[in-house]
Amino acid sequence: MNHHFKSYLFDLDGTVYNGDTPIDSAVAFIRKLNQQAIPYGFITNNSTKTTEQVADKLRKFHILVEPKQIVTSALATALYVKKQAAVSSVYVIGETGLEKAFANFQKDDEQPDAVIVGLDRQITYEKLSKAARFIREGAQFIATNPDRMLPSADGLVCGNGALVAAIAYAAQKEPVTIGKPNEEIVSMALEQLQFPKDETILVGDNYETDIMTGIQAGLATLHVQTGITVDCTIYEKQPTFSIASLKDWVI
Structure with missing residues (x-):
């Protein structure tokens, strides 16, 4: 089955990498998005790194990314406090x-x-x-x-x-x-990246944060079984899709 979403929002920990180890299926998939000129961005609850540091880490895995494609919970929190x-x-x-x-x-x-x-x-x-x-x-x-x-x-x-x-x-x-599962971080990311909400899919591994954020923000969600949550069937609200890894996802 082919999936025609115009843009992708990825979680990082457990979705694109585990610690300092890249998740090969995710890296290969993001490269494919880049080759097909499908825009993508990243949202992360990790408040310990700057967007520049996150971008540097992704580049080490040969993922093409700019800091402006990344929204961290630290940035979202600072914006909230400013208000x-x-x-x-x-x-x-x-x-x-x-x-x-x-x-x-x-x-x-x-x-x-x-x-x-x-x-x-x-x-x-x-x-x-x-x-x-x-x-x-x-x-x-x-x-x-x-x-x-x-x-x-x-x-x-x-x-x-x-x-x-x-x-x-x-x-x-x-x-x-402020961070996931609060939908504010998703709203910020969609605005910053100029992604259309109804044509964007959120990809994540953690049901309690990633998937719930997408559900609450009204986004399509893609659960990957490469990190925290392996089985989503125990939850009342289900992700739109759940797969073993991004190797199983066809653009």
């Missing part, structure tokens, strides 16, 4: 991607208006405690993404959702979450 009139200062937990996205925001280590939490692989007890304390004292609680676990070269590792859950438990407050 919040009540937020003039922030306390940020995260790595390079989030730090760069919030480079022009006023930082406050004592009484911030908002606490921004992205994955931080150097997380400390002090950072967790500060974040929870600021939130209990009234700061807005904003998470880049809710991923429980992430695929890596060594197997599954804790995602940002695990850090967010610890802070939420201590602060007794749930966050506003």
Whole structure:
């Protein structure tokens, strides 16, 4: 069966690569899109990398890509916070991607208006405690993404959702979450890439984030069994399509 979508939005971790290992079927498929001049872009809940760093990684796998084709949860979160009139200062937990996205925001280590939490692989007890304390004292609680676990070269590792859950438990407050499965990141990507919503398909491996984002945003969804979620049949809302890998998908 042939599929005639005019544009493709891809998740990255578990869909295009696992850790530092490319998923060959995905790389070959994206090259095919490029050869046929079918536009594509990437959305990722990974807030640790800048769009330039993500593009560099994809280029190492011989995928043609520009930073403007990539929307990260860090960028989406910064855009959201810019729209919040009540937020003039922030306390940020995260790595390079989030730090760069919030480079022009006023930082406050004592009484911030908002606490921004992205994955931080150097997380400390002090950072967790500060974040929870600021939130209990009234700061807005904003998470880049809710991923429980992430695929890596060594197997599954804790995602940002695990850090967010610890802070939420201590602060007794749930966050506003910006990345997938929130549809805002998809809306931003469609606008930035100028993709028509009704002719774009979202490709992802994680049902709770990728597929649910597509469903909530009203996009066609293609589930690939190369990452977190292997079987989608247990869920009430089904992806439009589910395949073992992109080797099984005909343009």
